[in-house]
Amino acid sequence: MPGDPREGRIVVVGASLAGLRAAETLREEGFTGSLTVVGDEPHPPYDRPPLSKQVLLGTAAADATGLPMRREADAEWRLGVRATGLDPLGKRVLLADGDSLPYDRLLIATGTRARPWPHPEQAALDGVFTLRTREDAGILAERLAAGPRRVLVIGAGFTGSEIASACRERGVEVTVAERGPGPLVGALGGTLAKLAAGMQRAHGVDLRCGVTVTALRGRNGRFTGADLSDGSRVDADLCVVALGALRNVEWLADAGLAAGPHGVACDAGCRAFTMYGIVTDDVFVAGDVSRFPHPLFEYQMLSLEHWGNAVAQAEVAAHNMVSPGPLRRPHLTVPVFWSSQFGFTIKSVGVPAFSDQVTIAQGTLAERRLVAVYGYRGRVTAAVTLDMAKWLEHYRTLIETAAPFPPGPGAAGGRPLVTDFPIPSDVPDARGLSHGPTVALTGHLPDRRLTVVRSAG
Numbered sequence: 001m002p003g004d005p006r007e008g009r010i011v012v013v014g015a016s017l018a019g020l021r022a023a024e025t026l027r028e029e030g031f032t033g034s035l036t037v038v039g040d041e042p043h044p045p046y047d048r049p050p051l052s053k054q055v056l057l058g059t060a061a062a063d064a065t066g067l068p069m070r071r072e073a074d075a076e077w078r079l080g081v082r083a084t085g086l087d088p089l090g091k092r093v094l095l096a097d098g099d100s101l102p103y104d105r106l107l108i109a110t111g112t113r114a115r116p117w118p119h120p121e122q123a124a125l126d127g128v129f130t131l132r133t134r135e136d137a138g139i140l141a142e143r144l145a146a147g148p149r150r151v152l153v154i155g156a157g158f159t160g161s162e163i164a165s166a167c168r169e170r171g172v173e174v175t176v177a178e179r180g181p182g183p184l185v186g187a188l189g190g191t192l193a194k195l196a197a198g199m200q201r202a203h204g205v206d207l208r209c210g211v212t213v214t215a216l217r218g219r220n221g222r223f224t225g226a227d228l229s230d231g232s233r234v235d236a237d238l239c240v241v242a243l244g245a246l247r248n249v250e251w252l253a254d255a256g257l258a259a260g261p262h263g264v265a266c267d268a269g270c271r272a273f274t275m276y277g278i279v280t281d282d283v284f285v286a287g288d289v290s291r292f293p294h295p296l297f298e299y300q301m302l303s304l305e306h307w308g309n310a311v312a313q314a315e316v317a318a319h320n321m322v323s324p325g326p327l328r329r330p331h332l333t334v335p336v337f338w339s340s341q342f343g344f345t346i347k348s349v350g351v352p353a354f355s356d357q358v359t360i361a362q363g364t365l366a367e368r369r370l371v372a373v374y375g376y377r378g379r380v381t382a383a384v385t386l387d388m389a390k391w392l393e394h395y396r397t398l399i400e401t402a403a404p405f406p407p408g409p410g411a412a413g414g415r416p417l418v419t420d421f422p423i424p425s426d427v428p429d430a431r432g433l434s435h436g437p438t439v440a441l442t443g444h445l446p447d448r449r450l451t452v453v454r455s456a457g
């Protein structure tokens with residue numbers, strides 16, 4: 001590798017949000033070497049959040065969600081070709097077309113894919129979908145526009161709930177089956193899950209909680225309905241499986257990196273760990289595929305599926321890839337997430353799943369306009385706003401400064417708190433859900449020793 005980190009060969013694997021923003025930042029930071037971006041999708045980078053919102057509503061075409069380029073990345077784009085392996089010693093990325101790309105520094109930005117329905121022959125029925133790509137959204141939007149009698153959505157996480165919302169807005173009957181006690185429970189906890197359940201039912205969703213789908217049924221190769229664990233049956237002509245995401249790490253199986261179901265572990269400077277927990281200096285990670293420690297959350301490893309995190313982390317990774325050690329930066333932004341559904345905008349700052357208590361700081365459950373503040377062991381760790389997004393910055397400051405929980409008088413922007421009696425936040429163990437939350441704490445608390453290290457003798 002040449003002495004100047006702004007020269008040499010950089011390969012980015014994953015040509016979506018994190019890959020694009022990293023490529024742009026590399027050039028902004030003065031990288032003059034060769035830059036190659038590999039992506040297995042045939043398209044230039046596009047945006048996914050509109051896929052479950054405007055595209056399903058028919059207000060945007062699936063092929064019109066291209067990500068704007070902030071600047072010319074001056075990169076070679078190898079699109080439509082999958083990376084199949086990584087040789088970290090020879091410093092090469094192996095491609096499905098038989099080619100291999102040498103690198104001096106590599107960025108892994110391969111994101112996630114939709115978790116498929118576990119029974120392949122049922123998943124192959126015409127009318128059964130998942131939603132992750134532009135193609136998925138395009139065909140699902142067409143089928144919704146054709147006016148199905150009923151849609152079955154399996155899983156009431158953010159994606160499943162947004163799909164249900166789009167169905168109702170189009171006047172389509174929809175049944176949502178959720179294994180947990182309510183929609184969004186993994187991400188937001190039990191109190192807001194009750195509110196979300198009320199919202200869905202008020203909009204005409206046939207919401208079934210505490211049940212699992214045991215089988216998808218079909219006739220002549222077409223989906224016709226599903227059996228539920230409570231013995232009931234749902235007749236429907238479309239089914240969307242919204243069971244969360246799987247990290248795209250299989251291509252790294254022989255690379256000796258700390259890559260697994262929760263993603264590729266890296267340090268706060270986005271450098272990948274080897275499987276022995278040793279930090280590399282030439283392999284970096286960013287976006288949904290990453291798993292990184294955050295000091296605000298007791299250094300637990302966070303796996304996020306957040307648009308804003310992919311951008312911020314890609315920028316830090318790119319900066320660090322072309323900066324000498326002392327000038328490198330940590331990725332410490334406070335996670336932020338948004339969702340629109342059933343006419344509401346839900347925004348979240350911090351990590352609601354990292355909480356033991358919650359209190360309503362402003363607004364009311366009845367009004368469906370509120371700020372819920374989450375705390376863990378006596379300090380503020382997250383806030384979720386429902387149609388009160390202007391307060392998000394204020395609560396971000398409380399999180400960043402580890403302000404005491406429950407927040408003191410005046411914490412609600414100078415007003416008294418609506419309720420100063422915190423209740424359990426009731427965040428379930430994500431392993432019990434049919435879908436993961438969009439943020440998972442994948443470490444363990446420092447006071448809980450989970451492994452015993454034995455010496456060889």
Ligand SMILES: Cc1cc2nc3c(=O)[nH]c(=O)nc-3n(C[C@H](O)[C@H](O)[C@H](O)COP(=O)(O)OP(=O)(O)OC[C@H]3O[C@@H](n4cnc5c(N)ncnc54)[C@H](O)[C@@H]3O)c2cc1C
Nearest residue numbers: 014016017018040048049083110111112287288305306307
């Ligand atoms: C329907 C939907 C709605 C969403 N809505 C919101 C929202 O409202 N708010 C929010 O904050 N976030 C939302 N998100 C999440 C947000 O889109 C993601 O956080 C973001 O896309 C992450 O970007 P990424 O680049 O890390 O990963 P991805 O976007 O997953 O991109 C990874 C890319 O790498 C490619 N790839 C994978 N393996 C390989 C390989 N071996 N070789 C080559 N290429 C490979 C993939 O095909 C993909 O193109 C939504 C996501 C979806 C799917």
